Amino acid sequence: MKLPRSFYEQSTLDVARQLLGKYLVRKHHDGTTVGRIVETEAYVGPEDRACHASRGRTARTKIMFGPGGYAYVYLVYGFHNMLNIVTEAVDFPAAVLIRAVEPVGGVEIMKVRRQTEHLRNLASGPGKLCQAFAIDRKLNGDDLCGKVLYLEDRGEPVSQVVTTPRIGVDYAGPWKDKPWRFLIKDNEFVSKP
DNA sequence: CAAGAGATCATCT
């Protein structure tokens, strides 16, 4: 049920695709929050200029050079935390950004954290999702095979998957057009169609 | 509803 290390050690595009329909579980002293993943993006290796690790191994990116199945959490724009799942083998830097989930458990906690009553606005975007699930940089490097933050397979197949270019990476030159964003078709909880 | 501005800070040059 809980996804094992071997799941994360597959190729990044496969992991990004297969994460759709899986469940994100976050244990916190306020309570547990659970969401069904409906949108992901792949950031693949040293060549991909949209991937932070394309600028080399630094204090921030070193986690991506480690083994799969660890959390890479960082802050963008001074406000928003982004949750990524490190993939592939040691020394191949890659990760999958979790962009949106459908709220499933702990919805009341999410409403308080997000200051909204609207289910569709709780976790429909990478920054919103982190706020709803109380994920911040303190979770950077956390082991997803542990007990605080992990993913579950509940045996639910995903009907149809759509791919698009990734969001917000116009600076990435030829890499910006790669169809490496994955969404569940017609799902109302994605960040944008 | 669509478009645009502003917020704010860790990270790398």
Added chain:
DNA sequence: GATGATCTCTTGA
């Protein structure tokens, strides 16, 4: 010193 893997609010039809 510049720059984001974003969000929210305001503005104007």
